[in-house]
Amino acid sequence: MSIGLRKTVSNLLEALINEKAVHIKWSNENTIIATIADAHDSKVQHTITAKCERNLFSNEVENFEWDTIMIDETPVKQMTDLFLLGFNEEQCSILNQNIEATDYLETIYEQCRTSEPKILKSLANLLGSSFPSNFDRTQPRAYAMLLASIPAREALILTEACGNVDGSTGNPIKNVMFGRKSGAVQHHPISVAFQSGISQLQLVSHPNTTMLEAGSIPERLLNRFKFYTDKHQIPMNKYAVDISGKQSAVQDSIDAFVLLSKRSFIPFDGDFQIKTSFPAQITSENRVIDWKTALDAIECARIVSKLA
Numbered sequence: 001m002s003i004g005l006r007k008t009v010s011n012l013l014e015a016l017i018n019e020k021a022v023h024i025k026w027s028n029e030n031t032i033i034a035t036i037a038d039a040h041d042s043k044v045q046h047t048i049t050a051k052c053e054r055n056l057f058s059n060e061v062e063n064f065e066w067d068t069i070m071i072d073e074t075p076v077k078q079m080t081d082l083f084l085l086g087f088n089e090e091q092c093s094i095l096n097q098n099i100e101a102t103d104y105l106e107t108i109y110e111q112c113r114t115s116e117p118k119i120l121k122s123l124a125n126l127l128g129s130s131f132p133s134n135f136d137r138t139q140p141r142a143y144a145m146l147l148a149s150i151p152a153r154e155a156l157i158l159t160e161a162c163g164n165v166d167g168s169t170g171n172p173i174k175n176v177m178f179g180r181k182s183g184a185v186q187h188h189p190i191s192v193a194f195q196s197g198i199s200q201l202q203l204v205s206h207p208n209t210t211m212l213e214a215g216s217i218p219e220r221l222l223n224r225f226k227f228y229t230d231k232h233q234i235p236m237n238k239y240a241v242d243i244s245g246k247q248s249a250v251q252d253s254i255d256a257f258v259l260l261s262k263r264s265f266i267p268f269d270g271d272f273q274i275k276t277s278f279p280a281q282i283t284s285e286n287r288v289i290d291w292k293t294a295l296d297a298i299e300c301a302r303i304v305s306k307l308a
Contacts, residue, residue, distance in 0.1 A: 004102035039086035097178035101185040122197030160259040179280030189258040200253040203233035
């Protein structure tokens with residue numbers, strides 16, 4: 001049973017109870033029995049039972065224990081168990097994509113414990129120096145020290161590509177990852193950072209297109225944007241090019257770091273961002289910072305003045 005399945009189903013059921021519960025009863029202080037309406041027929045009701053915790057600040061339920069979850073007294077073991085709540089094939093298909101993407105990212109997270117993400121090599125090449133060979137990837141303090149030792153631009157790139165929390169905090173399944181074509185997760189910044197370090201903004205020719213513009217390109221960047229001002233080329237990420245079928249119109253590309261906004265890129269040697277469209281639904285899963293991690297960050301507080 002994959003971690004993606006457990007996370008997706010647990011987070012979804014928690015959200016359904018927090019947002020849609022008709023009635024909630026607690027048993028033995030840590031077991032919830034909640035009544036919710038059927039996803040297809042609101043006149044039909046179902047019960048969800050699970051051992052969990054109650055958030056002291058929001059009073060919401062969280063941290064379901066997987067082996068205790070039941071729907072209508074039936075233990076939840078697989079995605080198809082959600083059919084009991086009235087979910088249809090399309091909804092379960094979207095959730096399955098989320099499961100696969102979560103498993104994909106979890107694999108990368110585990111690999112990062114023992115293997116160096118390619119983005120570190122890209123940044124080292126850019127700075128002309130390598131990172132310490134004894135860097136301990138399991139210690140939060142090591143990351144804080146690393147960020148404090150490199151220039152502010154590179155520190156921003158590293159945190160935005162690999163660790164910044166983004167996306168909707170109200171996202172019920174915490175980690176949405178689907179698009180019209182398979183493989184959207186491969187364009188996720190964390191995937192790019194680990195596997196290749198950088199991506200390419202593809203410059204797509206639109207010679208006969210009427211552009212709607214707002215604002216202006218800063219004078220200091222005019223030479224960098226001649227692909228747009230002189231050649232009418234539009235920067236697009238590779239997934240958007242694939243979806244739009246514009247491969248034949250790609251004229252050139254720009255090596256760039258991918259930030260966790262998913263629409264934002266920083267050129268390899270630039271100090272500016274280029275935002276693009278991204279025709280896929282992607283947000284990052286929530287990350288939990290415990291007190292020990294916070295203490296490590298506080299101890300390395302000089303990073304704040306370094307980046308300010």
